[in-house]
Amino acid sequence: MNTGKKILIADDEPDILEILEFNLKAEGYEVATVKNGDQALEKAKTFQPDLIMLDIMMPGKNGIEVCNLLRMQPAFKKTLIIFLTAMSDESTEIKGLESGADDYLTKPVSTKVLSSKVSALFRRLTKESTGVVQVGDLMIDREKYNVSYRGEDIVLARKEFELLSLLASKPGKVFLRNEILNQIWGTEVIVGDRTIDVHIRKIRQKLNLDCITTVKGVGYKFEL
Amino acid sequence: MNTGKKILIADDEPDILEILEFNLKAEGYEVATVKNGDQALEKAKTFQPDLIMLDIMMPGKNGIEVCNLLRMQPAFKKTLIIFLTAMSDESTEIKGLESGADDYLTKPVSTKVLSSKVSALFRRLTKESTGVVQVGDLMIDREKYNVSYRGEDIVLARKEFELLSLLASKPGKVFLRNEILNQIWGTEVIVGDRTIDVHIRKIRQKLNLDCITTVKGVGYKFEL
DNA sequence: ATTCCGCTTAACAATTTGATAATACTATAA
């Protein structure tokens, strides 16, 4: 599993660095770590991360300063930045967001929160900036409501589109059948289990790609 | 740096208000903030904003209600409205667009997304109001109110013109039926679904081009 | 007053979509 995303972490506490690095690598991210703000600024230039996690309290330049310096450079205008704060300090949180961070995390960081925030940010980035989900050669445009593979348009019916769109929104993630039902059919409508299968089948047929995997007894996942 | 544009923000969470206000002021906008829907309606009259950002979930009148009330008043027909939603809830998003909003933002709002969306909306506004839209060989002149294909004038009735004009304003984008109704007929008037079809048909007939695609169960899109 | 034109709707046809049942298949555990 490799997401192809690079994350730079700056924190002066070795324990934190280790925990974050371990977990994020396990999620398929490429990770670099540094111990203070100045190193963060340097490393950011060479490493070109997609996401930077900055501890607020660091010796030398603190996280907020680093963030401001980064945001001044055009190369990091679009880079995601998450602050790490020792406690849920509200004023700090606001200062963080004001200085151009995209989110914040409070320490100690639970692995669940960590991975969900990180993946949510990446998802949001691709979704909001373009409205287009792209996985490999497959493009899903929610606004234009079309799907194309290597430039070739593929016509999907509404439910098929929504289903594929959902699965592809988080490649690799296994969507439980219930999750799919709730997302696409809502809680009011009740349809049989076979219905999902049939739609999945139609998508597979139309895409003619081996990209939707069945996880028996669990659900489906999308992966190219 | 001063854009001369006024933005009104309505949200019950002080943190959000503060962050948005700070960032938008930094971008050169004049900002006013209110804490609920009723205040938003009042303030809108005196402040005459160019853009209104409405939280969907607010005590008293919610954002969607406020939007509908605003859109009923001629003074706010052209005002830009953005919804703020707590989560990336797609059904809310669609409801928002259907009720006449121009865009939506999911909270927490990254500063990057915020400024890009806002400036994009203003850009679109000035573009549309001055409007000569050209897509391939097709020209739509909003001021002269005429359409021509390869120099040849095509006479369209008002509704037909507006409909084509709307669809062509964003080629490729699928316009939901409700979106179309809100944009062209407004929220007060209620017309049947067939009405849209008939106008679409007439446009297709008159243009004699295969440029309006039906996306069944979703809406229509324009593409040459 | 009459005619023309644009807008809307009703009515029906045509089409597409979605859901289900019935059946076949497949991996796994007993």
Place this chain on the structure above:
DNA sequence: TTATAGTATTATCAAATTGTTAAGCGGAAT
């Protein structure tokens, strides 16, 4: 191996959606 649970496939029917035509209405122009 066989039983079993879960999934795949297929055909079919009902429902949803859209296309088309014609007709009615009302305002503007003649």
